[in-house]
Amino acid sequence: MATTSARLLSLLSLLQARRDWPGGLLAERLDVSPRTVRRDVDRLRELGYPITAFKGPDGGYRLDAGAQLPPLLFDDVQAVAIAVALQVAALSGADIQEGAARALNTMRQVMPSRLRHRIDALQVTAVGQPATGPDSPVDSTVLTAIGAAVHTHEVLRFDYASTSAATDAPPRRVEPHHLVTWKGRWYLVAWDLDRDDWRTFRCDRVSPRTPTGPRFTPRQLPMGDVATYVTGRFRGSTDTSAWPxxxxxxxxxxxxxxxxxxxxxxxxxxxxxxxxxxxxxxxxxxxxxxxxxxxxxxxxxxxxxxxxxxxxxxxxxxxxxx
The missing domain is CATH 3.30.70 (Alpha-Beta Plaits)
Structure with a gap:
């Protein structure tokens, strides 16, 4: 039974990866006979997956959209991406906070522990209005590394690709406090140990170094909370979130x-x-x-x-x- 269950999950993962799958190729990838593929497709249909068969020289199968939402299967990268998106949606101010929070909790309950720990460490604060343009791409491993340092209160070292910094500049050393989204971009709010002041860093310019440094006791942010502080900084204020x-x-x-x-x-x-x-x-x-x-x-x-x-x-x- 365990072998059949594992095979069904593999078949479902393949069907989600591309639109059309020739039956012979599916059998080859799963190392089973075409007859076994047909039986497994019937089992998935019984579970609610709308799988249609198509004819032709390489007749095969296609996973279509159905009237109901069946159970979904995600790989690790997809699961983390969806969890982060749900967390940001729950804080966006749109009329979906409750639904996004419930969906995130549902995903978290069925995640393996290794992914659950990554999601728990990646706490995001959404500040300001939604973006009107495309987001700046940030590697998920960078966000995970920053989020883990924020979660564990460990000093973070990283190279920063700033337009004003020299190419051979020493790595930045900061006490990371918050991971923030602002108008389509990801930012790290941190206390800069070398400049003895608060700074915001664009995450798409951050290249974390390992290992992280010693643990620290979080400092109190200016202006009371991260949303007020970030809004004020981007508006050019130093002590309020209002426009100067x-x-x-x-x-x-x-x-x-x-x-x-x-x-x-x-x-x-x-x-x-x-x-x-x-x-x-x-x-x-x-x-x-x-x-x-x-x-x-x-x-x-x-x-x-x-x-x-x-x-x-x-x-x-x-x-x-x-």
């Missing part, structure tokens, strides 16, 4: 048009083709440039720093045009 520069303008556009291109701003309707916008940025010049993207008349309500930034940009634009 916030201005108010009146735009000669309908409120629906402005709202469609504003993520964090507050839009108020003033008339059919007129609205007020309160928006923030990391700098006054950056805010003025962002507001200038609207093809409309702009009236600056305040503050004075925003008016000065517009004046400075006007001079630059005039010089560029001349």
């Amino acid at each position: 520069c916030v201005g108010e303008v009146i735009l000669g556009l309908p409120v629906a048009v402005v709202a469609a291109y504003t993520r964090d701003g507050l839009v108020e309707e003033l008339g059919p083709d007129r609205c007020k916008l309160v928006e923030g940025s990391w700098s006054w010049v950056g805010l003025a440039a962002a507001l200038a993207r609207f093809d409309a008349d702009i009236e600056v309500i305040g503050p004075a720093e925003l008016k000065a930034a517009f004046a400075g940009l006007a001079r630059r634009y005039a010089e560029a045009a001349g």
Whole structure:
């Protein structure tokens, strides 16, 4: 019975790996007769797997989509990837938190211990709005190594491919605290031992070294929690998650048009083709440039720093045009 069960799992794994499988090739891969393959296909159908047979010179089998979801089979890499995706989905703010959490718990219960330990160590915090573009690819082994160091509170050494760092720069030594996703990218939030300060590192630029260092007692993050800290750092603030520069303008556009291109701003309707916008940025010049993207008349309500930034940009634009 154990041999039959193992063979059924192998057959199911093969059927999931490609669309069409000639019967003879399946028999060869499983080291059984074509008749045994036919019997095993019938057993899988009884379990709810929608397997169809196709005719031809190399007649074989295909695993199709069915009306119900049968039990699924994943390899180690797929299982870890799905578990990480479910964890991020549960923290994304979408209306699927409960379902994602239940699915993650279901997967965890049936995982072998080696995978369960990897998932338990890979704790992720999703911060900010979902990404609008493709994610930066990160090797799963890198995420696993970083997550394990965060979980065990062990000093992490790694090479960092920074555009400003020398190619022969010594490895970074950090106390890893959180693994974070922010707008489609993975980041490590850590205390840099050599720079004696908090830093955020892009995980796609991290190449972990082994072994890890000694254990450490986690420090208290600035601003209280990782979400507030990361949001503040990417907005250019050092002590709050709010934008350091916030201005108010009146735009000669309908409120629906402005709202469609504003993520964090507050839009108020003033008339059919007129609205007020309160928006923030990391700098006054950056805010003025962002507001200038609207093809409309702009009236600056305040503050004075925003008016000065517009004046400075006007001079630059005039010089560029001349």
